[in-house]
Amino acid sequence: MSKTNDEVYEVVRKHLLEICPDIKADRVVRTASMKELGASSLDMVEVVSCSMRELGVRIARQELSTLKDIGGLVDLLHDAALKKKVA
Amino acid sequence: MSSVELLEQAFDRIDALNPALNAVVAQDRAAATCAAAASDARYAAGTAGPLDGLPVTIKDAFEVVGFAATCGVPALADHHPEHDAPAVARLRDAGVVILGKTNVPPFSAEWQTVNELFGRTNNPWDLALTPGGSSGGAVAAVATGMSAFELGSDIAGSIRWPCHATGVFGHKSTQGLVEMRGHIPPAPWFDDEPDLVVAGPITRSAKDLALLMSVLARRPVAPFTKPVSSWRLGVLTEAPGAATARAVVDAVDVAANALANTGARVERIASPFPFTAVWHAYLSQLCRMHHASRPSRERHRWAARAGEFADDDESPAAWLSRTAGRSESELFAALEPRARWLEALAPCFAELDAILMPPAPTPALPHDPRGYDERPLIVDGEERSIFEMTAWIAPATVLHLPSTTAPVVRDAAGRPCGVQILGPLHGDAITIAIAGALEAATGGFVAPPLARELS
Numbered sequence: 001m002s003k004t005n006d007e008v009y010e011v012v013r014k015h016l017l018e019i020c021p022d023i024k025a026d027r028v029v030r031t032a033s034m035k036e037l038g039a040s041s042l043d044m045v046e047v048v049s050c051s052m053r054e055l056g057v058r059i060a061r062q063e064l065s066t067l068k069d070i071g072g073l074v075d076l077l078h079d080a081a082l083k084k085k086v087a
Numbered sequence: 088m089s090s091v092e093l094l095e096q097a098f099d100r101i102d103a104l105n106p107a108l109n110a111v112v113a114q115d116r117a118a119a120t121c122a123a124a125a126s127d128a129r130y131a132a133g134t135a136g137p138l139d140g141l142p143v144t145i146k147d148a149f150e151v152v153g154f155a156a157t158c159g160v161p162a163l164a165d166h167h168p169e170h171d172a173p174a175v176a177r178l179r180d181a182g183v184v185i186l187g188k189t190n191v192p193p194f195s196a197e198w199q200t201v202n203e204l205f206g207r208t209n210n211p212w213d214l215a216l217t218p219g220g221s222s223g224g225a226v227a228a229v230a231t232g233m234s235a236f237e238l239g240s241d242i243a244g245s246i247r248w249p250c251h252a253t254g255v256f257g258h259k260s261t262q263g264l265v266e267m268r269g270h271i272p273p274a275p276w277f278d279d280e281p282d283l284v285v286a287g288p289i290t291r292s293a294k295d296l297a298l299l300m301s302v303l304a305r306r307p308v309a310p311f312t313k314p315v316s317s318w319r320l321g322v323l324t325e326a327p328g329a330a331t332a333r334a335v336v337d338a339v340d341v342a343a344n345a346l347a348n349t350g351a352r353v354e355r356i357a358s359p360f361p362f363t364a365v366w367h368a369y370l371s372q373l374c375r376m377h378h379a380s381r382p383s384r385e386r387h388r389w390a391a392r393a394g395e396f397a398d399d400d401e402s403p404a405a406w407l408s409r410t411a412g413r414s415e416s417e418l419f420a421a422l423e424p425r426a427r428w429l430e431a432l433a434p435c436f437a438e439l440d441a442i443l444m445p446p447a448p449t450p451a452l453p454h455d456p457r458g459y460d461e462r463p464l465i466v467d468g469e470e471r472s473i474f475e476m477t478a479w480i481a482p483a484t485v486l487h488l489p490s491t492t493a494p495v496v497r498d499a500a501g502r503p504c505g506v507q508i509l510g511p512l513h514g515d516a517i518t519i520a521i522a523g524a525l526e527a528a529t530g531g532f533v534a535p536p537l538a539r540e541l542s
Contacts (some may be wrong), residue, residue: 019382020367020382020383020384021384022383022384023383024386038379038386039383039385040379040380040381040382040383040386041194041273041274041380042160042162042194042274042380042382043382043383044274044377045160045162045163045274045275049162049165049166050162053165058173059166059276060169061150061168061169062170063170064275068257082490086346
């Protein structure tokens, strides 16, 4: 069964906090951007690739380049997971 | 020779030389063979493009359909792009046969070429030396004929330093002339075309640089038709605050004399821009890029050490800790005087066509397993700050100027030494033409012994 949007959010949040132990957990919300929280480019690449791997989905660069915040990433990953289930 | 035969020749060279060099890190021979057959069909139909059938590898910093674009970063091992980077698409449209990709350091952010995914690339002139970085796999492939040419990129000398270290030609184009979308860095998912990063060709001749720029450039390159007898060239070989090896200064002098002998007017000049201010503005950007390409926890560790260093401490540790606590916009602010510096440079380029200068502080260096934030730079046996690697590349990068690197001589140890030819904004054809005149005067590219044995 495909994960809910909240479950996808927990996957992203878990990887972000693991990869960036200096980010305070209570600052990680859907409206925050990883960059503003202090994540480096390498951290962001790792968060996205770990999340994609765990969820078994892939997202095109063009879609990811429009992202503004963590919520946007979660929505994209969730949509990709739903499409995969339909396919 | 047909495109398929040309490709098979490249495969033979890769089979013979790549095990020792580890420059080509991905290949798709089946797809390349299909592309070469299609190229032969275009020749037969009279529809071949300007680069049709040339078998090439592409630096693994660019997105190329059919290959992972890893940029040496394990987290990107599965990053399979759906589109070619626009610069790569231009080459493909012109008919090139892409057979594989070449090695880079992680995020193209090192002066050696080694990463966890593919290991270390060696210099074809001496396997104990690094070919430099970040276009280290690219220059090794071009110098040994495993690739007809390469597409390089340059943020911290990544075209100029490896071309100098392996004796090939390279062109750092005017900022913005070659499209950079589809290049890593920045990270492939979140950023747009960044400042300071440019792409350009790496070749075995100056003529090839000109041909490739005519394909890669997204607007026409202004032609340069002045006869050599009316060229005026400046020579700059002293960098305040940075050391330059004798052999490198000698190579610039050889180039200056050779061009003078062909009829150009050559004169020694003082730096026409505030050398140290430009360099330090660059170092702020280098540190910004360093912090972006490493885990943020490293940045926190550097920030915590900021109090250990005096304000005038120029060591890499001081720079990295001083910049770790600053925001991206604070670090970008170091570039604010750029328009003023360019304005001050205008009278110089009204007088001079170009400036000859060293491409790097030293000829090729031995491999060093330490990261650049831990190892010193050795110049003529003296320990210096590794950040001096950027003293000679900073002006063209900060000021967005074109710069061509051309091979000149080999030093007493047999290491290639080149010259950097710095031109005015949009003067890409000027620096390439001067590299061409120098090539005619000094003999240009010489194949490393390793590759000569195969010929």
